[in-house]
Amino acid sequence: MIVGIDEVGRGAWAGPLVVGAVLLADDAKLDGLTDSKKLNRMKRSVLDREIRQKAKGVGLGWVSSKELDTIGLSQALKLASRRAMRHLAYHDFESIVIDGTVAFIDDARVTLLKKADLLIPSVSAASIVAKVARDAYMAQLDAIFPGYGFTSHVGYGTALHQEAISNNGITPIHRLSFAPLKKYCQD
Secondary structure: EEEEEEEOOOOOOOOOOOEEEEEOOOOOOOOOOOOOOOOOOHHHHHHHHHHHOOEEEEEEEEHHHHHHHOOOOOOOHHHHHHHHHHHOOOOOOOOOEEOOOOOOOOOOEEEEEEEHHHHOOHHHHHHHHHHHHHHHHHHHHHHHHHOOOOOOOOOOOOOOHHHHHHOOOOOOOEEOOOOHHHHEEEE
């Protein structure tokens, strides 16, 4: 049994960083798993429900934009990964596969693999549950901060988001440690 770990929101200018951890048994049948970015919103939503029903464990680790600004991106990824692992209800697993080249968890069972979200079902599942959760949260923030379009760009530095910042300024959920937004920091 493999725990897959993947993150969502690493490069966003606003909103939380979210890490998903999913433990799938070898016999879990989930058709259509792949990198969440390759799926449309509806397919991700359907798979999210199916993953939560069939997985041995699902954990999400959240780090707010303020926490990220305080501790930096590398530490935020580690913190979110630890939080996600703590939320797994089932702790009997053989290995942990992390999408990418950096070990966010200090555990001898960790394997790093680029594009793991395309290759390892539990990592694909982690990518999907993290993206669905973060996208839903950003949609809620869209109602709190109207005029920013968080539902459409989910906090990434798109032209629409840049225009909204130019017109409306920043919000408390913007990441002021990110280079494009540092000019908004108050000394």
